[in-house]
Amino acid sequence: MNTSERTRLPGTVLLLCLSQIVGSLGLAAGATAGPLLAELITGSAAYGPTAMGALVTGSALAGPAAGTIMRRLGRVWGPAACNLCATAGAAVVVFSVNWGLASLLLGTVLLGAGTTGVMLGRYLATDLVDERRAPQAMGLAVAAVTVGAVLGPVLLGPTGVVAEAAGLPPQTGLHLLAVVVFPLASLILLRLRGGGGPEAPATGTPASGRGTGRLLPLLVLGTGNLSMVAIMGSVPNHLQHSGWDLQAVGMFAALHIGAMFAFAPVSAALCRRFGPxxxxxxxxxxxxxxxxxxxxxxxxxxxxxxxxxxxVSWNLHLVSGSMWLVEVTPEPLRNRAEGLGELAMGAAAAAGSLGLAGPLLSLGGLPLLCLAMAAVNVATAVALAARARSRRTPAAPAPVSAVSADSPSRDLPRP
Structure with missing residues (x-):
């Protein structure tokens, strides 16, 4: 993107934020209504976690696919394609009541791409501004998700009325909403740069750009998502067992989701002041x-x-890990790295929801699960601190032509 394009911060970033708000309205379909539909189809609440597992699996798979699309067609086409894939998934889920659990899970996997589409918006925001304003733009793009992420679950009742009027179960109401909002979000995205274009090939990019410099930010993103999903997938049951009714559980969930996204401008300001x-x-x-x-x-x-x-802590992980990933990746390789970032987050979410949470809860309840996640975060903090100390250790001067894998992308030659 040339300099004149990067100066249009108000219009382009606000348009992106509008797309984020619209697309995020569809996120509640999988997270809130998916488990309810699984119980409706099977007659057992035990199948609820399988719907959540299918959702995060779809999100993980969509990351590398979106990266490939962005490399070949342009930046905006990755999230736009994810949103369209989610539209198809939501449509499949609507009819899964007649088609069975397998169709519900298949549709939910496709719907998971919508999560990736919305989350990729934070990287697109950094491409719309100069490097000094990148944290601010990313913070706004993430904070915009708050509107839909909090409002979406609230619309479960009203959209259920619409679904019943159409002769469908009320649990499909949010999926009907997703069929509408995801394509609309894609149309808004495609107006950002006239649909975008393919990136220039990475000629002359140092091979070190593919080195270990991206592993640490990917670790940050994965650790944050592992912790958040494991806890968020377990606390609702914990609250119900403590005597809270569904309305109260919903309010608790809204508080959590609001904290996840609304804190983004503060996280961005911290990254801008102290560095990711x-x-x-x-x-x-x-x-x-x-x-x-x-x-x-x-x-x-x-x-x-x-x-x-x-x-709040998840948001710090998300913004710092994302900004760090942008810094250490040469611009021609960013689409691939951003896809890997979404893969790391989705894989960690799947591990938290399908692999760790159940066994740990059965062994020691919520305290043991929290203790295990705390140990993971302590280990991550130690690894990051050790890396920081090694970077401060004086080293022999490198050849002028050498470029560190951890150098910010602005220091690398651009095509």
Whole structure:
């Protein structure tokens, strides 16, 4: 993108934020209504987690696919294609009541691409501005998701009325909404740069750009998502077992989701002031402290603190890990790296929801799960701190032509 294009911050970023708001309205279909439909189809609530697992699996698979599309067609086409894939998935889910559980899971996997499409918007935001304003633009793009992510679950009742009027089960209402909002979000995206174009080939890019420099930001993104999904997938049942009704559980969930996204401008400001490499280990320590409320317990106050602070800590992971990934990746390779970032987040979410949460909850309940996630975050913080110390150790001067894998992309030659 040339300099004149990068200066149009107000119009382009606000248009992207509008797309983020519209697309995020469709996210509740999988996370909120999916488990309800699984129970409706099978007659057992035990199948609810399988719908969530299918959703995060689809999100993980969509990341590399979106990266390939962006490399070949242009930046905006990756998230736009994800949104269209989610539209098809939502349509399949609507009819899965007649087609069975397999169609529900297939449709939910496709629907998971919508999560990737919305989350890729944060990277697109950095491409619309100059490097100094990139954290601010990313923070706005993530914060815009708050509107739809919080409002979507609230629309479960009203959209259910629409679904019943159409002769469908009320649990499909949010999926009908997704069929409408995801294509609309894609249309808005395609107006950002006239549909975009393929990136120039990466000629002369140093091979070190493919090195280990991206592993640490991917670790940050994966650790944050692993912790958040494992806790968020377990707390609703914990709250119900503590005597809270569904309305109260919904309010707790809204608090958590609001904290996840609304804190993004603050996370972006911290990254801009201190740098993402400094904020990332602080995010891991913040998550560790947040999980202490789940380990110690203590009633409603601890439950509220756990949900709110885990959401805030996840946001610190997301913004710092994403900005770090942008910094260390040469511009011609960013689409591939961003796809890997979504893959890391989706794979970690699948591990948290399908692999770790169930066994740990059965062995020791929520305190053991929180303790295990805290240990993961401490290990991440230690790894990041060790890497920072090694970078501060004086080293022999490198040849002028050598470029470190951890150097920001702005220091690399551009095609």
């Amino acid at each position: 490499r400094t904020v990332a280990p602080a995010a891991a320590l913040c998550m560790t402290g947040s999980l202490a409320f789940g380990v110690l317990g203590g009633g409603v106050g601890s439950d509220l603190a756990l949900l709110a602070l885990v959401g």
